[in-house]
Amino acid sequence: MDSAVARERALDAAETLFYGRGIQSVGMDDIRGASGVSLKRLYQLFPAKEHLVVAxxxxxxxxxxxxxxxxxxxxxxxxxxxxxxxxxxxxxxxxxxxxxxxxxxxxxxxxxxxxxxxxxxxxxxxxxxxxxxxxxxxxxxxxxxxxxxxxxxxxxxxxxxxxxxxxxxxxxxxxxxxxxxxxxxxxxxx
CATH class of the missing domain: 1.10.357.10 (Tetracycline Repressor, domain 2)
Structure with a gap:
């Protein structure tokens, strides 16, 4: 999966989960599970959860x-x-x-x-x-x-x-x- 696709999948999952459940109740592992993007790849794209929230x-x-x-x-x-x-x-x-x-x-x-x-x-x-x-x-x-x-x-x-x-x-x-x-x-x- 290339970076652009992984980024969009992560952002799609983040939007659904952050908006639906709240930011603090959602961990990076939840994003991984919903997006299908590995934790390693998530942290390459977004070095901290804060980066994902801002994006x-x-x-x-x-x-x-x-x-x-x-x-x-x-x-x-x-x-x-x-x-x-x-x-x-x-x-x-x-x-x-x-x-x-x-x-x-x-x-x-x-x-x-x-x-x-x-x-x-x-x-x-x-x-x-x-x-x-x-x-x-x-x-x-x-x-x-x-x-x-x-x-x-x-x-x-x-x-x-x-x-x-x-x-x-x-x-x-x-x-x-x-x-x-x-x-x-x-x-x-x-």
Missing amino acids: YLERRDLRWRQRLAEHVAGHGDARERVLAVFDWLDRWFREPGFRGCAWINSYGELGATSERVAGQVRGHKRAFREYLTGLVGDAGLPAELAGHLHLLAEGAMVAAAVEQSPEPALRAGRAARTLVDSCGRRPGID
Whole structure:
């Protein structure tokens, strides 16, 4: 098995196990068993479990942000693109096996002990906020609205995991619409 295939198998197993059971409850031997990659090869690819966790979060980040952007891009009106973020959260929260935000979960488990994991989480959250800032700017809305929407979305992620319900996305979406509508429409901006 070449390195690229072994790496993908290890990351597939890590994603399933880390997201499904939690990072600290999963050992490298569990990854070996689920991936079919030998321990020796795993440690060649990822010298420590922390390296595997960071790689898992990096790969998941790319897919998560791409899926969000694709969904939002399907909405023509700039203000509706802002609100489409919350529609997408509702879809995500309804996926089988949803266990909350992988980055919030990872930070809760390792943020205090692993600067590399904490940095990866901060980077993901910063990128999400910057994405919202871009959407808000494109819609001609006040810049500070992005921070408010970011907090609504992050709160919805935590609440959805704790409540085991997609309902927080709907509540946050209604609050987001109220905030967007309170900004009023500017002439010439859709």
